[in-house]
Amino acid sequence: MLTYIARRLVTMVFTLLALSVVVFVVIQLPPGDFVTSYIATLAASGESVDQEAINALRDRYKLDSPVLVQYASWLGELLRGNLGYSFEMQMPVGNIFADRIGISLAVELTAVVVMWAVSIPIGIYSAVNQYSVGDYLATIFGFLGLAVPNFLFALILMYVCYNWFGVTITGLFSPEYMNARWSVGRFLDFASHVWAPILVISSAGAAQLVRVLRANLLDELNKPYVLTARAKGLPRRTVIWRYPVRVAMNPLVSTIGWVLPTVISSSFVTAIVLNLPTLSPILLRALLSQDMYLAGALILFMGLLTLIGTLISDLLLAWIDPRIRLGMVGAN
Amino acid sequence: MKYRNRMGLSLAAVLALTGPLAAQTYTQAPELEQAVAAGTLPPVEQRLPENPMVVTPIDSVGQYGGTWRSALKGTFDTGWVRRTVGYQPLVAYDYDWTEVVPNVAERFEVNDTATEFTFHLRKGHKWSDGEPFTADDLVFALNLMKSPAYGGRKANGFKWEKMSGEAIDAQTFKLTLTEPNGLLLQRLASVEGMFIVNAAKHYCGKYFPDTDAAAIDNAKAAGFESWTQAVEQSCFFNFVDEDRPLLFAWRQVTPYDGLNQLIQWERNPYFFKVDTEGQQLPYIDDVQMIQTESVEDIVLQAVAGKIDFSNRHFATVANKPVIFENQESGGYTLTSTVDARMNHAIFQLNLTHDDENKRKLYNEKDFRAALSLGMDREEIIDVIFAGQGEPYQAAPRPTSPFYSEELARQFTEYDPDRANELLDGLGLTERNSGGIRLGYDGQPIRIQLLSPSDQSEFNDIAQLVVEQWKDIGIDLDARNAERSLVYERVQNNSHDMHIWWGDGGLNDALLDPRFYFPFGLESAYAPKWAQHFMNSGSTLAEAPPADVQKQMDLYLEMVGTGDKARQQELFAEILDIAADQFYVIGTVLPADGYVVASKNLGNVPASQIYSWVYPQPGPMETAQLYFMN
Numbered sequence: 025m026l027t028y029i030a031r032r033l034v035t036m037v038f039t040l041l042a043l044s045v046v047v048f049v050v051i052q053l054p055p056g057d058f059v060t061s062y063i064a065t066l067a068a069s070g071e072s073v074d075q076e077a078i079n080a081l082r083d084r085y086k087l088d089s090p091v092l093v094q095y096a097s098w099l100g101e102l103l104r105g106n107l108g109y110s111f112e113m114q115m116p117v118g119n120i121f122a123d124r125i126g127i128s129l130a131v132e133l134t135a136v137v138v139m140w141a142v143s144i145p146i147g148i149y150s151a152v153n154q155y156s157v158g159d160y161l162a163t164i165f166g167f168l169g170l171a172v173p174n175f176l177f178a179l180i181l182m183y184v185c186y187n188w189f190g191v192t193i194t195g196l197f198s199p200e201y202m203n204a205r206w207s208v209g210r211f212l213d214f215a216s217h218v219w220a221p222i223l224v225i226s227s228a229g230a231a232q233l234v235r236v237l238r239a240n241l242l243d244e245l246n247k248p249y250v251l252t253a254r255a256k257g258l259p260r261r262t263v264i265w266r267y268p269v270r271v272a273m274n275p276l277v278s279t280i281g282w283v284l285p286t287v288i289s290s291s292f293v294t295a296i297v298l299n300l301p302t303l304s305p306i307l308l309r310a311l312l313s314q315d316m317y318l319a320g321a322l323i324l325f326m327g328l329l330t331l332i333g334t335l336i337s338d339l340l341l342a343w344i345d346p347r348i349r350l351g352m353v354g355a356n
Numbered sequence: 357m358k359y360r361n362r363m364g365l366s367l368a369a370v371l372a373l374t375g376p377l378a379a380q381t382y383t384q385a386p387e388l389e390q391a392v393a394a395g396t397l398p399p400v401e402q403r404l405p406e407n408p409m410v411v412t413p414i415d416s417v418g419q420y421g422g423t424w425r426s427a428l429k430g431t432f433d434t435g436w437v438r439r440t441v442g443y444q445p446l447v448a449y450d451y452d453w454t455e456v457v458p459n460v461a462e463r464f465e466v467n468d469t470a471t472e473f474t475f476h477l478r479k480g481h482k483w484s485d486g487e488p489f490t491a492d493d494l495v496f497a498l499n500l501m502k503s504p505a506y507g508g509r510k511a512n513g514f515k516w517e518k519m520s521g522e523a524i525d526a527q528t529f530k531l532t533l534t535e536p537n538g539l540l541l542q543r544l545a546s547v548e549g550m551f552i553v554n555a556a557k558h559y560c561g562k563y564f565p566d567t568d569a570a571a572i573d574n575a576k577a578a579g580f581e582s583w584t585q586a587v588e589q590s591c592f593f594n595f596v597d598e599d600r601p602l603l604f605a606w607r608q609v610t611p612y613d614g615l616n617q618l619i620q621w622e623r624n625p626y627f628f629k630v631d632t633e634g635q636q637l638p639y640i641d642d643v644q645m646i647q648t649e650s651v652e653d654i655v656l657q658a659v660a661g662k663i664d665f666s667n668r669h670f671a672t673v674a675n676k677p678v679i680f681e682n683q684e685s686g687g688y689t690l691t692s693t694v695d696a697r698m699n700h701a702i703f704q705l706n707l708t709h710d711d712e713n714k715r716k717l718y719n720e721k722d723f724r725a726a727l728s729l730g731m732d733r734e735e736i737i738d739v740i741f742a743g744q745g746e747p748y749q750a751a752p753r754p755t756s757p758f759y760s761e762e763l764a765r766q767f768t769e770y771d772p773d774r775a776n777e778l779l780d781g782l783g784l785t786e787r788n789s790g791g792i793r794l795g796y797d798g799q800p801i802r803i804q805l806l807s808p809s810d811q812s813e814f815n816d817i818a819q820l821v822v823e824q825w826k827d828i829g830i831d832l833d834a835r836n837a838e839r840s841l842v843y844e845r846v847q848n849n850s851h852d853m854h855i856w857w858g859d860g861g862l863n864d865a866l867l868d869p870r871f872y873f874p875f876g877l878e879s880a881y882a883p884k885w886a887q888h889f890m891n892s893g894s895t896l897a898e899a900p901p902a903d904v905q906k907q908m909d910l911y912l913e914m915v916g917t918g919d920k921a922r923q924q925e926l927f928a929e930i931l932d933i934a935a936d937q938f939y940v941i942g943t944v945l946p947a948d949g950y951v952v953a954s955k956n957l958g959n960v961p962a963s964q965i966y967s968w969v970y971p972q973p974g975p976m977e978t979a980q981l982y983f984m985n
């Protein structure tokens with residue numbers, strides 16, 4: 025088991041390296057660089073920039089050196105723990121991370137927890153009570169959740185809340201708490217804002233999980249071993265929870281790997297629409313302005329989350345399913 | 357006893373008479389009153405300069421209190437800060453944008469040849485931290501900008517190597533130029549000119565190697581990469597450093613660094629202006645700007661009455677119905693702005709194209725005239741601008757002193773028959789099977805236009821023009837593209853056509869005549885000639901034809917004269933040539949814009965010019981805004 029984990033960790037390092045190359049190249053692919061997009065931004069607000077200033081900027085950010093040189097120095101700094109410098113925000117990328125990562129993870133992990141907490145009971149209920157009124161309702165809402173893009177749902181929610189209740193649901197804090205220290209008041213204010221993004225972010229994922237769990241469980245429920253267990257006198261509830269549900273959970277667990285990055289990327293547009301102070305709007309701004317070190321670090325971070333998620337899901341699978349665990353030992 | 361009494365009386369009478377002139381008593385906001393009483397702040401007389409500037413309110417004298425709320429978008433939106441709290445230049449534009457008036461400087465003199473400018477500062481004027489503001493600060497700011505070693509963003513439009521400043525005494529600053537510049541006062545009053553009173557020597561001096569040997573270490577210690585960056589971030593146009601001393605009506609409390617979402621400003625107790633009753637300005641206690649990510653969010657805030665005074669980002673034609681509709685529930689009214697821009701979209705063929713055949717074709721004036729005649733501007737106005745606006749070329753607005761009927765209206769009528777005649781007359785009679793005319797190289801005439809995707813109106817207009825030009829046998833290939841791609845193409849001179857707003861409709865035409873002759877990087881119809889004019893040393897630079905060169909010479913002559921009447925004459929000549937050249941194809945003259953203003957807000961201007969050079973609302977003096985109840 026330990027060697028298995030060690031082997032996985034080593035592959036992770038190489039995957040990350042490969043990812044860093046792709047990230048860097050992709051960010052450099054669009055024509056122009058940070059300076060061009062900076063000029064374009066200024067022009068959009070009516071300003072203009074002298075040629076002299078443009079040359080000075082290029083020089084300062086070393087944007088004229090070859091891509092390979094730029095990549096090598098970026099990687100070197102990364103290995104030393106220096107994430108680089110953001111052109112746009114004029115501060116170390118590390119500081120930006122430090123400022124935003126807490127609130128980002130709080131929102132996104134809560135969304136994951138809510139997603140699971142809602143979808144597992146509903147999924148089991150609608151499989152066990154197939155074609156009941158509850159199942160149909162779950163199915164309708166499930167498909168709606170799947171079909172409506174997150175950002176649209178956010179816009180609709182904004183409209184409904186403003187038009188019918190007079191509430192604006194954007195942001196995570198009221199202005200008076202934005203710069204305050206954490207206190208009971210601030211937490212309550214946060215809680216009164218955070219429900220909207222969590223509802224939006226978890227809706228699509230929850231709908232998907234409900235559908236997956238329902239289908240898996242339906243397959244299992246009709247298998248002979250369930251009938252046998254029931255025939256031997258085990259109560260229905262015990263049978264369902266102890267055997268078919270555990271088997272049906274397998275595919276769910278294996279999705280943990282992409283749950284984290286999916287939640288982050290699906291919260292991407294949502295966060296911009298709802299104006300959340302998370303990392304997502306910063307990533308969008310960085311990509312638009314070709315702020316390559318900031319964007320690179322953020323994308324690499326998402327890659328790292330995916331890899332960690334996959335590792336966790338593989339380990340969890342081994343833990344809940346003896347067949348996989350034994351298979352692994354056999355392979356060794 | 358009797359005598360003494362009389363004496364006392366007459367003295368009092370004399371005092372009462374001369375009082376408002378000699379010993380004006382000033383009053384201040386209650387919060388400052390308390391701070392003075394508590395001994396944490398010097399009394400108001402000591403904080404104000406000896407001769408504070410008296411602001412005559414637009415409507416009425418106001419009262420203290422309240423918070424002015426507005427929104428910023430993203431990280432680069434310092435423009436709104438500079439427009440609102442930041443517009444306190446050395447000399448300022450007056451409200452009507454007709455002349456330059458004293459502001460931070462109490463008065464100023466210019467010599468006849470426009471080479472020596474003397475500015476007299478106010479005695480006892482202080483920075484927002486209470487330190488004295490003197491001529492040394494101006495010399496310092498100028499030297500910093502002039503320094504070739506300073507690699508940060510510089511103020512636009514100044515020729516640094518030709519300027520030098522000296523402090524004659526603590527209150528007298530003299531600016532000397534090696535060649536005349538009749539537009540210098542205009543430049544100093546513009547949004548870019550504020551740099552000269554933005555850098556406090558006692559604060560920024562520690563980041564400038566010329567004034568402090570340890571500058572590099574100081575910058576590193578403050579968390580910056582270089583001294584250049586430290587200066588750029590905490591001395592001029594950025595508002596990252598909330599500790600920096602300012603001359604503004606409000607001083608900064610929280611930084612605008614892209615992370616912090618709430619940018620707050622509080623009353624500057626050392627602000628140098630008073631109202632006509634001697635109350636120190638500003639009336640409003642705090643200014644609060646919320647950094648948002650999307651324009652939709654700003655619209656929502658405006659509609660919900662969470663914006664007290666702003667038109668930043670959201671005040672578009674498309675948003676007007678929803679903003680208009682919610683005035684009652686949101687507790688605001690709309691006031692108007694007169695756009696200084698003279699066009700919603702200007703189509704600019706690249707006259708310095710590298711492809712010989714295209715260049716020859718685009719340089720035919722008849723070709724451009726035909727394209728203009730083949731454009732149905734009424735359709736554009738009806739479909740995209742809800743019927744508002746009028747057909748217009750790239751020309752000063754009708755209210756401008758430079759208005760020229762010919763420049764503004766030539767070829768604006770929709771006349772496809774004449775357009776076809778003109779094109780036939782150029783020998784472009786062959787057509788391909790799709791009805792597209794063949795150019796000089798025998799290929800169908802296909803003009804590629806990339807419009808920046810974040811300015812969606814450009815693409816809407818272009819798509820209508822695509823259909824209209826088909827009728828005259830021209831294939832316009834208009835696509836949306838990411839704006840940095842658009843700019844990259846223009847900068848490299850690899851575009852067929854560019855589309856952009858028509859800046860320069862009012863007085864800004866003098867400072868930025870980009871559409872009247874190839875003047876700067878934004879003159880996308882002739883990048884090579886513009887590079888020649890800018891004398892930038894770029895490899896793109898190419899000497900223009902005689903007429904264009906004549907315009908450039910006229911402009912330089914205009915800049916070299918201090919005589920306003922002569923300036924106007926010369927500029928009119930430049931415009932005559934522009935009318936004759938017909939460089940670019942304009943579309944629609946923008947109708948009035950709008951500003952959201954809270955119903956409770958007093959001294960709101962009913963109609964103000966909207967422009968960047970004249971940074972609306974700044975020149976109205978925002979310190980006089982107040983909440984009525």
